[in-house]
Amino acid sequence: MHELxxxxxxxxxxxxxxxxxxxxxxxxxxxxxxxxxxxxxxLVSAFELAREGTPQExxxxxxxxxxxxxxxxxxxxxxxLESAWKLCCPTCGTxxxxxxxxxxxxxxxxxxxx
Amino acid sequence: MSEHPRLVQVRQHILKHNDCAARALRERxxxxxxxxxxxxxxxxxxxxxxxxKLLGSLGGRYRVAALVGDLATDNDARRLARSGxxxxxxxxxxxxxxxxxxxxxALDGWQWEGLDFLFIENVGxxxxxxxxxxxxxxxxxxxxxxxGEDKPLKYPTIFNTADVAVITKIDIASAVEFDxxxxxxxxxxxxxxxxxxxxxxxxxxxxxxxLGFLESRLTESQExx
Numbered sequence: 001m002h003e004l005x006x007x008x009x010x011x012x013x014x015x016x017x018x019x020x021x022x023x024x025x026x027x028x029x030x031x032x033x034x035x036x037x038x039x040x041x042x043l044v045s046a047f048e049l050a051r052e053g054t055p056q057e058x059x060x061x062x063x064x065x066x067x068x069x070x071x072x073x074x075x076x077x078x079x080x081l082e083s084a085w086k087l088c089c090p091t092c093g094t095x096x097x098x099x100x101x102x103x104x105x106x107x108x109x110x111x112x113x114x
Numbered sequence: 115m116s117e118h119p120r121l122v123q124v125r126q127h128i129l130k131h132n133d134c135a136a137r138a139l140r141e142r143x144x145x146x147x148x149x150x151x152x153x154x155x156x157x158x159x160x161x162x163x164x165x166x167k168l169l170g171s172l173g174g175r176y177r178v179a180a181l182v183g184d185l186a187t188d189n190d191a192r193r194l195a196r197s198g199x200x201x202x203x204x205x206x207x208x209x210x211x212x213x214x215x216x217x218x219x220a221l222d223g224w225q226w227e228g229l230d231f232l233f234i235e236n237v238g239x240x241x242x243x244x245x246x247x248x249x250x251x252x253x254x255x256x257x258x259x260x261x262g263e264d265k266p267l268k269y270p271t272i273f274n275t276a277d278v279a280v281i282t283k284i285d286i287a288s289a290v291e292f293d294x295x296x297x298x299x300x301x302x303x304x305x306x307x308x309x310x311x312x313x314x315x316x317x318x319x320x321x322x323x324x325l326g327f328l329e330s331r332l333t334e335s336q337e338x339x
Contacts, residue, residue: 002211002242010128017124026119030128037244037271085270085304095306099274105245107126111119 027111068102135214139249157238211242285314
């Protein structure tokens, strides 16, 4: 359950941003990739637990799931994959070690109220 | 003035704090000329036996030490200390992985500068350690021949964040009908191009080639300084 560690790190970041701007945060927007090693539902539960008793108690998570996109050296084009356990081009079958997206574990935006 | 919530863009990696701590560690390790290798695997894959062998083999020629993470007990540290190398246990309590701060805290007051190799044995877990950078130069993922050839497919993230795969307990591969071709294929499926080493800490099979690789990585890293 490393999602709790991640939820606490996220709260620290949100706290820092909100404090600096002197605002109240109503929603926290994230981007999450399948190769981040973080499970969406576990992160949501951990965040709900971690936010209790903090100024972010009312802040909800809005998670955008990002697909795995690799670069195919043979097709010379980015390709979206269905799964994280078969890193090869869906068109020509060439192995695709270069990952363009799918590792995201990012805070991207905050919805705030003055 | 609008009463509606406003959206502000903040682009930050959620683990910014761990990333910063890991970057600081990496700079310290490079500054000191220490090559740092971390080990991740499921419990029972043979990390400690492998590390025991590594410390014993490298100890005569290099200054080596190890940090070992476990939820409880200092059994591994006591076992590894028999090699003569400096070993420190990190007891994580309920935390299922190591974080860069824990490594930094373990280094405090410890004479690690001047080391050639520092090994960091993570908590036995193929899920949680994947997400946390520890400032290492090389991350090994180990899995044993008794675990099933499809382990990489079940835990793609940890294989994807590791640099090298080590298949352990190769001396009993035929007894457990280990399908070597399938294991290699599955590793390459989740991490195309990943170097794979097959070793036995017990019989010593594959250890010389592996040690040669590690020594060449140390030389390269010291030449880059």
